[in-house]
Amino acid sequence: MKLRLSRLHHPVTVLGPGRRIGIWLQGCTIGCPGCVSRDTWVAEPRHDLEVAAVLDWVADRDPAEVDGVTITGGEPSEQPEALAELVTALGALGAGHDWDVLCYTGVELDEFRRRCPAAYPGIDALITGPYRAGEPTDLLWRGSANQRLVPCSERGRRRYAQWVDARRDRPELQLQVDDDRVWLIGIPGRGDLARVQRDLDARGIRLEGVSWRP
Ligand code: SF4
Numbered sequence: 001m002k003l004r005l006s007r008l009h010h011p012v013t014v015l016g017p018g019r020r021i022g023i024w025l026q027g028c029t030i031g032c033p034g035c036v037s038r039d040t041w042v043a044e045p046r047h048d049l050e051v052a053a054v055l056d057w058v059a060d061r062d063p064a065e066v067d068g069v070t071i072t073g074g075e076p077s078e079q080p081e082a083l084a085e086l087v088t089a090l091g092a093l094g095a096g097h098d099w100d101v102l103c104y105t106g107v108e109l110d111e112f113r114r115r116c117p118a119a120y121p122g123i124d125a126l127i128t129g130p131y132r133a134g135e136p137t138d139l140l141w142r143g144s145a146n147q148r149l150v151p152c153s154e155r156g157r158r159r160y161a162q163w164v165d166a167r168r169d170r171p172e173l174q175l176q177v178d179d180d181r182v183w184l185i186g187i188p189g190r191g192d193l194a195r196v197q198r199d200l201d202a203r204g205i206r207l208e209g210v211s212w213r214p
Helices: 051-059 080-097 109-115 154-163 192-202
Strands: 002-012 020-025 048-050 068-072 100-104 125-128 148-151 173-178 181-186
Touching: 002 051, 002 080, 002 181, 048 051, 051 080, 068 080, 080 100, 100 154, 109 125, 125 154, 148 154, 181 192
Parallel strands: 020 068, 068 100, 100 125
Antiparallel strands: 002 020, 002 048, 125 148, 173 181
8 A cells, every 4th residue: 555655764853752763644634824844735646655665664774773653744644544554564563672653643532533443553642633833832742732642552651651741841853964855853942943944044055945834
């Protein structure tokens, strides 16, 4: 089955605990004002990739450098069959390493379970709810105060219960450069992205397009 994929990164250290594999999906029709991932909204067929190819890439990572997998978007619940195949296979691949699967979704828990009944059992924790720019927060791994961290499985409760109400001291962003693209990974604070763009400008790095503006 094909997954609408935006990109893969490893290690990701700011979207969940430890060093993680990050899987960004492509396609989101929710359209939260202020979304920093507008580049993932359009589900272009050229971004399709077989789930098996994604798993090959995951299997090539050094397991000693992986604590879990974070799936984000794009909206994972808009491709429920591919998501189910992905998380089921990730569960098998990570079983010997105690990897957890954390998934972001812009819908609430009940709606996610309704949309994704086959994927839900393969997910250890969810971060639920749309991004609301008017509700800034310092809640760990979340962009707005309405978003909930929901441990779903036994492993998820063991690992994530301690972070349900945890707060971060300051926003953490990771910077990754691939060819002609600069990826900012993490949950920025208000004004952070404009500051990053100004800093890059000052160093002579001109961004031709950014994911947080139309
Ligand atoms: S924040 Fe998430 S759910 Fe909202 S528009 Fe962006 S990708 Fe979609």
